[in-house]
Amino acid sequence: MHAVxxxxxxxxxxxxxxxxxQRCTGLHAQIGGGLLLQGVNDGNGVxxxxxxxxxxxxxxxPVLQRGDTLSPRGAMVGVRFLIGDVAHGAPLDSGTxxxxxxxSAVALVARGTGTETVSSTxxxxxxxxxxxxxxxxxxxxxxxx
Numbered sequence: 001m002h003a004v005x006x007x008x009x010x011x012x013x014x015x016x017x018x019x020x021x022q023r024c025t026g027l028h029a030q031i032g033g034g035l036l037l038q039g040v041n042d043g044n045g046v047x048x049x050x051x052x053x054x055x056x057x058x059x060x061x062p063v064l065q066r067g068d069t070l071s072p073r074g075a076m077v078g079v080r081f082l083i084g085d086v087a088h089g090a091p092l093d094s095g096t097x098x099x100x101x102x103x104s105a106v107a108l109v110a111r112g113t114g115t116e117t118v119s120s121t122x123x124x125x126x127x128x129x130x131x132x133x134x135x136x137x138x139x140x141x142x143x144x145x
Contacts, residue, residue, distance in 0.1 A: 048077050050099065110129075
């Protein structure tokens with residue numbers, strides 16, 4: 001996974017990390033499950049949840065707001081990074097995720113913007129996940145606000 005985070009008026013950060021991709025289940029009947037992709041390296045990373053009632057398909061996926069429990073299909077994207085000893089992060093609130101492969105491996109590009117939680121600074125994010133093999137095990141799709 002390769003990501004570029006551009007914090008408006010501040011700096012640009014780059015993250016390179018190995019990726020894990022797993023199917024997730026158990027949210028509720030309307031949504032079903034989807035795929036969870038995580039690229040993490042030394043506390044810096046990007047997580048993408050492709051949420052779908054059916055198998056994940058190739059194409060454009062809208063970025064969903066954090067806490068959206070009604071939209072049956074879309075992507076939730078979040079970033080985390082360290083500056084010194086301080087953890088920063090941002091859930092994306094707009095953008096698109098383009099899935100280019102969705103079989104035994106998944107590949108995608110996520111582009112969008114969000115507000116950093118520590119400083120309320122807007123940031124642009126572009127993260128590329130290259131053909132991450134989908135693990136055999138599943139994880140829970142349940143989330144907490």
